[in-house]
Amino acid sequence: MKKIALLLPDQFFASSVTALVDLLHITNGCWGRDKPPLFCWQLLSATGDAVISSSGLKFAVEGDFSRAADADVIYLPGVGYRDLAEYERRLSSGSGLCARILAWQREGRLLAGNCTGVAWLAQSGVLNGEEATVSWWLSDWFRRRYPAVKLRAHAVLVEAGNLLTSGAATSHHNLGLRLVERFAGADLAMMCARLMLVDIRRESQAPYANFQQYFGHGDALIARSQQWLQQRLAEPFRLDELARAVGASERTLIRRFRVALGDTPLHYLQQLRLHAARRLLETTSLGLEQIVAEVGYSDVSTFRRLFKRELACTPGEYRRAGK
Incomplete structure (x- = not known):
């Protein structure tokens, strides 16, 4: 059984979390109800206390970020912010989380980030010298702030060893399906994609971007x-x-x-x-x-x-x- 730790930073997007949990749940069902579950998951917050999403929904958690130490995959969802200056301050003050991300990388954990949450991986330094993607509207800001990252600005999903990054909003579906494919094979991933009506082949955010x-x-x-x-x-x-x-x-x-x-x-x-x-x-x-x-x-x-x-x-x- 593969364990997925979903980290819930301040102002995380609820759908970025619940959609992945739903996909993992559906995958376990498709895998076979007479078999042991393929995935398990836990929701974690910085303090271990319940946390509020950007839309005001309250999420109970199972503990703080330290509980992710034995996870196979550590996932950072998209997050909301008032403006980029405010988000930059939040990123710059998050040295504790960044230190954990670096430690998890050294331990060989698979690190995944969706949408604006990719910035936490970049802030920690684990993306330096690696290819990655991010929400299309952050591409110019991201290049300036993290020049050591090889940004593929319009890609929906980028995989670089044990690093998975996905673009804006619903690209978390593509990230989740790639996890399924990686751990359980392409056939099961395609079955889940069809059930969830997700285009597993989409590669570009460009048709959804503006100027x-x-x-x-x-x-x-x-x-x-x-x-x-x-x-x-x-x-x-x-x-x-x-x-x-x-x-x-x-x-x-x-x-x-x-x-x-x-x-x-x-x-x-x-x-x-x-x-x-x-x-x-x-x-x-x-x-x-x-x-x-x-x-x-x-x-x-x-x-x-x-x-x-x-x-x-x-x-x-x-x-x-x-x-």
Whole structure:
């Protein structure tokens, strides 16, 4: 029997916990009611006391985080926060939990994080040098705060040895099904996926993401630059032309882009073009060649490779996912 410890930090998402418990329960049923359960689980809080989820639901627990020491899998659910500054303070003050995560890694435990909860794994350092994913809306912040992590921003699920990370919200289903597959095989995982109506094959968060991470920075120079690039989306990019248009040196422009957006002007333009292409894939029946031309590219194969690299799916897969 495999033991799963679900850690419940402050403001955890209830569904990030209950959905995984439901999946484990369903898996035990599919495994066979005449057999010993395949999984058992326990809910743990920092103090061992009952804890309140971000939605106000109260959860009883079986003890504090130290009880996870004998677990095969340690899982950190998504968590809510008022703003990123508040969440950063919470992460920075969580040295006790981070120390436990490092110790569990050294002991060979499988560590799993969902949604915003992936930040706890990154904060502890166990993701340094490893591939991981996170909620799509945190991707720019995550890259800036944890540059040693090899972020696959739009991936639904990333597995790196004994580290499992999943993206936004309901990707906890994919994480849970991967645990089932890992411990009990692909056939049982597929059976559970069908019962729960979960697409076990989805690989990208991109069809659900929007462009909000590129706004709200408060830098007037960068805002003018964004507007200028938006108006000339299909034109060839020249940094010197952009700098002259907004009245700044190229060096200043690059520096301010990095501070405001965590990006370069050219990569930002690529993201802008990809965002426009996504909207055209979603809302029109235009062929890919027409869409590529609309957003400033001349070579379809180059665009297709860029789309796959940045969004973890092909344009065709993206269009089908949106239907």
